[in-house]
Amino acid sequence: MLDATPRQTLPLAPGVGYKPQHFNAIMEDPGPVRWLEIHAENYMGQGGRPLAQLRHLAERFPISVHGVGLSIGGEAPLDADHLARLRHLVDWLNPASFSEHLAWSSHETAFLNDLLPLPYTAEALSRVADHIDQVQEALGRPMLLENPSTYLAFAESEMAETEFLREIARRTGCGLLLDINNVFVSCTNQKLDPRGYIVDFPLDLVGEIHLGGHDEQEDEHGAPLLIDSHGTEVVDPVWTLYAETIVAGGARPSLIEWDTDVPDWPVLAAEADRAARILTPVLS
């Protein structure tokens, strides 16, 4: 029953992950930023400042609701209470987009607050597709599914991540959220070619792009181990990969994510401006 019409769509322009400390700066002068993304779980209280700020922001900006706690990749059934909370938020806000992750975070009554990996098998595919059907049914709209950052692989995996995502989208009708930093992080960690990943990715299904920073470490064998930290600027190779993706697939709503050691607004606005400079030539 996908009959709810979103109020707005996300513009083909930069957005940022919203942080409460930037509220005044954004309301005063958003600069190149044309839309905002919120983490759904931060707006599930009953009232107070978070919801009041969100009401103000939603009057001025298209909002993307990004879930970080639904555990779509979980082996257990989806948490019905949490799905109901999401539906409540989406019904109230009528956001331009709803997205979640190809990952799991809850199992056997424990929510682990991280986006944990899953094997790419036929069994997992069928489970994830069922969960996405449930989410889209509950919210009355299609969702976007985001490619994860991964640090390890499952020996049991039967297919590539791009193939897995493509098949999920085909079965469920969901769109995809392409996180370019996650592509760079995962491909480096898995010894794959990020450009090859983008070539294999169904770009026509991408409804949103994410860009963020990562940390660099090494594993015990001296191999590079990149950590998706969202605590720094986007690195140059990720910008290059982003620009190539935009040229190949066209302009997309593009989000700067900065979740830890959050900088002052001008730093974030400068990152958004860098995305704008890549998007604008494609649009004109």
Add this chain to the structure above:
Amino acid sequence: MNVDQTQFRKAILDPGRDVPPGLVDPEGRPAGKRFDVYRNNVIVSLSNALGEAFPVIRKLLGDNNFSILAGHFVRAHPPASPLIATYGDALPGFLEGFEPVRSLGYLPDIARLELALRKSYHAADAAPIDSARLQELSPDRLMETRFALAPALRLVRSDWPIVAIWRFNAEDGPKPEMGPETALVTRPEFDPILTALSPAGHGFLAELAQGRTFGAALETATEQDPDFDLTPALAALVSGGAITALHEE
């Protein structure tokens, strides 16, 4: 070798467990340090969430000790829901049984106070009554009146001077003096504020919050303390925007 999420979860929360075989690096070798990234993400992100939620506990213990405490707590009581903004309900009870902090008897109540502040922050909005309506009531009518109180109101009773301890650590307030205090949390607009109440003040507000009449609440408080002065508690309710309706008999 297949790895299920039960094995994965157990190994995440228990650093003494082996990394589940079947989790590998690109060369097919055991995942080793790569699995530790997930272990670290889980413990650090949840410990940070606790640190933000319990800043005075963190200050009282110091960052190092708090991080040790948080590691123990996260492994014993991982969150049951994705609503991290309300994680930590079990911390006061955990502190009561955590041997290294047994000597700091006030810690569990400070944790209860910090929980109350956070719940107040996220509680539903409610418009307060015009305080003139209280003054218009005759004393007899007032005694028969029941108060509806704001969802953001919280009471935390303690045998310790928890408001003074909180202020000393969070706001450089004066040195706390020993004695029982109840913390009244109100939220005039978006930021919760604290008022210290006597035990009788607690009795008075707890009765009001349970829907007893003003007169019945006053009687309870006066039984506890014949010299009970209701002015501070009532003033805190009014200035805290905590009275949302008056129901006269």
